[in-house]
Amino acid sequence: MIRLFKVKEKQKETAENAKENGLVKKQSAGELRLHRDISELNMPEECKISFPNGKDDLMDFEITITPYRGYYMGGGFVFSFKVPAVYPHEPPKVKCKTKIYHPNIDLEGNTCLNILREDWKPVLNINTVIYGLYHLFTEPNHEDPLNQEAADLLRDNPKLFGLNVRKSIEGNIWVGGAHFPGCKTGDFY
Structure with missing residues (x-):
């Protein structure tokens, strides 16, 4: 029994030394949950x-x-995720880094996805957000726009909307008063 106390005492001492030397970083509950989300x-x-x-x-x-497939086929779109320490009680902050002609993504990269705002619940996870973003490319929604011009065109003239999307993916073009540098991946051209 005495040996058990010595072992525990030694483990505690080792842990304290590691903390003092900055070797051990305690993970927050949000980091632990995010680790699980990413692994799954x-x-x-x-x-x-x-x-x-x-x-x-x-x-x-x-x-x-x-x-x-869809309007955005052949483009590569990068989203940055900044996950707060209080995750999953607050949603991640998601921003589109690729300039895109899209009714639900504005020219600054803000993304209109209900689960990132009012419909967020702690039972949701990163996988749910990724599928939500992916769905924006397969089924853009003109009824909840951040880019009103793109939404109106999608609703009123889907063929011209598709042409504008293609031009914005090809790049080095002006569409709707904004310059798009392009984002084609080369996988489909």
Whole structure:
């Protein structure tokens, strides 16, 4: 029994020394949940995850969506995710880094996805958000727009909307008063 106390005492001492030397970082509940969410990801094959700051920084990552069908086929669209420490009680902050002609994404990259705002619940996870973003490319929604011009065109003239999307993906063009540098992936051209 005395040995057990000595072992526990030694473990505690080792842990304290590691903390003092900055070797151990205690993870928040949000980081633990995010770690689980990422380890259980089941994304569409058109979606890829990357960690620009390395895998040690799970709270900031990027998702690239390259749709294989629909208006946005052939484009590559990068979304940054900033996950708050209080996740999952608050949703991640998601921004589109790729300039895109889309009714639900404005020219600054703000994204209109209800589960990132009023419909967020702690039972939702990163996989749900990724599928929501992916759905924006397969079924853009003109009824809840951030880019009103794109939404009106999608509703009133889907063929011209599709042409504008193609031009914006091809790049180096002005569409609706905004310059688009392009975002084609080369996979479909």
